[in-house]
Amino acid sequence: MGIPLRWSWFAVFSCLLCMGCGVWCNCTEEGMQIEGGHYTLTKQMRRGSMMIYHCPENFYPFPALTRLCQLDGSWKPRPQRFKPQRCRIVECPDPNVLVEGNVLPPQEKYFVDNETTYECYTGYTMRGSSRRVCLPNGKWSGSTPICSRDSGANCADPGVPAGASRIGNVFGIDDTVKYSCNGKLFLVGSKERVCRESGQWTGKEPACYYKHTYDSPLEVSEAFGSAIEQSLATLDPLGKSQDVMLIL
Numbered sequence: 001m002g003i004p005l006r007w008s009w010f011a012v013f014s015c016l017l018c019m020g021c022g023v024w025c026n027c028t029e030e031g032m033q034i035e036g037g038h039y040t041l042t043k044q045m046r047r048g049s050m051m052i053y054h055c056p057e058n059f060y061p062f063p064a065l066t067r068l069c070q071l072d073g074s075w076k077p078r079p080q081r082f083k084p085q086r087c088r089i090v091e092c093p094d095p096n097v098l099v100e101g102n103v104l105p106p107q108e109k110y111f112v113d114n115e116t117t118y119e120c121y122t123g124y125t126m127r128g129s130s131r132r133v134c135l136p137n138g139k140w141s142g143s144t145p146i147c148s149r150d151s152g153a154n155c156a157d158p159g160v161p162a163g164a165s166r167i168g169n170v171f172g173i174d175d176t177v178k179y180s181c182n183g184k185l186f187l188v189g190s191k192e193r194v195c196r197e198s199g200q201w202t203g204k205e206p207a208c209y210y211k212h213t214y215d216s217p218l219e220v221s222e223a224f225g226s227a228i229e230q231s232l233a234t235l236d237p238l239g240k241s242q243d244v245m246l247i248l
């Protein structure tokens, strides 16, 4: 007499689990290198360990910032053969959104340390920064340059932040402007602003960010409200000295 059928199935199943690393397997480091950078691990190659990529200043890890070692011994997200992990130079959002003015030099893309200057057409006056530098965190230094003419409207021209588009060009009481971010950028701040009787716009000037843009937890909580401050603090795998990744 052999063992009952269901027990033999159980044995086969358990064995498959062992062989397929269903229970005990560690992740491997094979093929996980990052070109131009290095990685650290929170729990060596054990499951639940996080692989954190590091790049030199002015560069960021692409396509992944981190990977997680899963129960079955695979990394999530999985490395992609045709998108090798590497360090990419930091880019800032497109500043060529200035209405009634010029952006110099004209470039298709703006990278870290690239400088831009802004000038208004005749008859327009400038508010904001006339010179900006693309910073290592993917943001422009200073504030949004705005070229405007006194139109007698209640509110001042609220401008267009780098990387954004605006709908709405009338700035009287109760008039609304709407913003969206171009391409793969995402918006932080107010999507919509209304001109108040007081001459102030409601909300907060929006900004367009790349996913890789790093923010200090403080900045993030200011932008999103303190409710998420706690969750970000506990999420932060990089420690206090490093910035936290913003996942939306």
Ligand SMILES: *[C@@H]1O[C@H](CO)[C@@H](O)[C@H](O)[C@H]1NC(C)=O
Pocket (backbone or CB within 6 Å): 024, 025, 026, 044, 045, 046
């Ligand atoms: C998994 O890795 C840990 C530490 O890196 C090691 O102690 C353990 O023996 C490994 N387990 C297997 C099944 O390889």
Ligand SMILES: *[C@@H]1O[C@H](CO)[C@@H](O)[C@H](O)[C@H]1NC(C)=O
Pocket (backbone or CB within 6 Å): 089, 105, 110, 111, 112, 113, 114, 115
């Ligand atoms: C912008 O930055 C890139 C990358 O560092 C550099 O190759 C390029 O020369 C810079 N452009 C200008 C106008 O400084």
